Amino acid sequence: MFVSNFMSYPVRTVGPDTLVPEARKIMSAASCRHLPVVDESKLLLGIITDRDIRSALPSKVVDQGEMTECLHRFETLPVKRIMTETVTCLTVEATLDDALILFEEHKVGALPVLDADNRIVGILALNDLLKAYKKLFGLGVRGSSLIVVKDNGKPHPLTRLTEILEAREVPFTRLIRTGDNDRDTLIYIRIHTHKLHAIYHALAEAGFETVAPHPISLESPGFLRRE
Amino acid sequence: MPLSKTFVYISHPRYLEHDTGGGEHPESPERLEEINRRLQTLADPGRIVTQKPAPAARSWIMRIHSEDYLLRFEETALAGLGYFGHPDNQLGYDTYEIALLAAGAGLSGIDLAEQEPAAAIFCGVRPPGHHAEKAMALGFCFLNNIAIAARYWQEKYGRRRLAIIDFDAHHGNGIQAAFEESPEVFYLSIHEHPTFSFPGTGYAEEHGVGSGLGTTMNIPLLPGAGDREVARAFTRRVEPALADFRPEALIIGAGFDGHRLDDMSGLAYSSALYRFLGQRIAALAERHCEGRLITILEGGYHLPSLGESFSEYCSGLRQSS
Numbered sequence A: 001m002f003v004s005n006f007m008s009y010p011v012r013t014v015g016p017d018t019l020v021p022e023a024r025k026i027m028s029a030a031s032c033r034h035l036p037v038v039d040e041s042k043l044l045l046g047i048i049t050d051r052d053i054r055s056a057l058p059s060k061v062v063d064q065g066e067m068t069e070c071l072h073r074f075e076t077l078p079v080k081r082i083m084t085e086t087v088t089c090l091t092v093e094a095t096l097d098d099a100l101i102l103f104e105e106h107k108v109g110a111l112p113v114l115d116a117d118n119r120i121v122g123i124l125a126l127n128d129l130l131k132a133y134k135k136l137f138g139l140g141v142r143g144s145s146l147i148v149v150k151d152n153g154k155p156h157p158l159t160r161l162t163e164i165l166e167a168r169e170v171p172f173t174r175l176i177r178t179g180d181n182d183r184d185t186l187i188y189i190r191i192h193t194h195k196l197h198a199i200y201h202a203l204a205e206a207g208f209e210t211v212a213p214h215p216i217s218l219e220s221p222g223f224l225r226r227e
Numbered sequence B: 001m002p003l004s005k006t007f008v009y010i011s012h013p014r015y016l017e018h019d020t021g022g023g024e025h026p027e028s029p030e031r032l033e034e035i036n037r038r039l040q041t042l043a044d045p046g047r048i049v050t051q052k053p054a055p056a057a058r059s060w061i062m063r064i065h066s067e068d069y070l071l072r073f074e075e076t077a078l079a080g081l082g083y084f085g086h087p088d089n090q091l092g093y094d095t096y097e098i099a100l101l102a103a104g105a106g107l108s109g110i111d112l113a114e115q116e117p118a119a120a121i122f123c124g125v126r127p128p129g130h131h132a133e134k135a136m137a138l139g140f141c142f143l144n145n146i147a148i149a150a151r152y153w154q155e156k157y158g159r160r161r162l163a164i165i166d167f168d169a170h171h172g173n174g175i176q177a178a179f180e181e182s183p184e185v186f187y188l189s190i191h192e193h194p195t196f197s198f199p200g201t202g203y204a205e206e207h208g209v210g211s212g213l214g215t216t217m218n219i220p221l222l223p224g225a226g227d228r229e230v231a232r233a234f235t236r237r238v239e240p241a242l243a244d245f246r247p248e249a250l251i252i253g254a255g256f257d258g259h260r261l262d263d264m265s266g267l268a269y270s271s272a273l274y275r276f277l278g279q280r281i282a283a284l285a286e287r288h289c290e291g292r293l294i295t296i297l298e299g300g301y302h303l304p305s306l307g308e309s310f311s312e313y314c315s316g317l318r319q320s321s
Ligand SMILES: [Zn+2]
Pocket: B168, B169, B170, B255, B257, B298, B299, B300
């Protein structure tokens, strides 16, 4: 649940006077796209991205004389001149939910993670967040699949569901109940068995309705209407 | 009407003794009894040969499975513990030995395919294999019969470039895991979409790993998909991919649980689809591999559909060109 369980650390960082070509080399060696800029005490000063570096490279349309000058400027440019100084950060106490909200709000590719003294201790890239949620949902776990049951208002649906599974010694690892006012309440369960049909039968016997998945059909008028 | 090709059915009476506890377990001995019955009704009975395999040598099994896993498997069977790893994987005292015999069927089939590439060869085995991984029993599978056969074909006969087509309703995670890093073994699987189906692997986005990138092809179909979707996938994806890859031999994972009456999947194939698959597969083997082709049984649990699909598939295999 905490970003600290999913962030990358230790983080490769650079000082503010590191030259941009050097930073570029570090990024490609570490195959990362975000490089935090810190002072001697590891306090965060800013961040540079591969895109910042590309923008600093001389344009190909300039003439030869200008090109040489631009290249020289690039070679001697310190990262502090191109870094973004206002950086959105997470704390070590932040949860994945915090990260999701920040990523959605700020449209950034990575969020540095800071300790209580504002020193950088890790970095969470958008891809790390995706991996975290993949793990959380149990996607790709061998031998598991998701079944979807309608909550039809009868009492204690979760208790009854888990009893059915446990009575049959069927392990399950995720149980999610969604509640949306204008839609059916659905219960998602990741169960681990090859005998899915036996579970479907048992659920039907207990009065549960399972939901057959349907993608949105582009031809149907329902595509534009929210059902 | 042209004569059907010689049909060789490789199976062993001991496969019926793999005990999954009776009762409600879908992977039952009756599955093979049903196939044996259908075997009697295939066309050209004079050209049907049945053959018993020898057990696979441990050294071949260990090309795919770890020694520690084999020890645990054998111990679990002999100890009468009922199941191995997960309650799905029920076994009996004899299951370990029978699993070696099941793995042996593919090897006998390959020996035969090398001698008589014109024959249609079907290995009717249980327990099935394609979910079994290096050190994990899964989905009624203990030893990965197909993966072991593929290694045997590569190493005994030097057929390095192999293609495995798996049309069982479920993704063969064990086969993919064994060969996803290998550029020499192309695993192609058509199965129900992993979001809704066991074993939850086999997304279209998985193409192989490292130097094996490009020699894994997953074609997931949504619940409800039928003959049309499979035929389209076969023509547009599988056949062109094999034309590019140019395999030297072909192994088929034949699972019949995509049948619309089989409730082990949400797929809705008809029995006739399996004839189509048999024909197209035999044609592929003739086109690319001088006929070197073996088929190994995987799933299929609704007995009448299993029997009918089996005979349709075999007719297709024997009919081509
Ligand atoms: Zn299957």
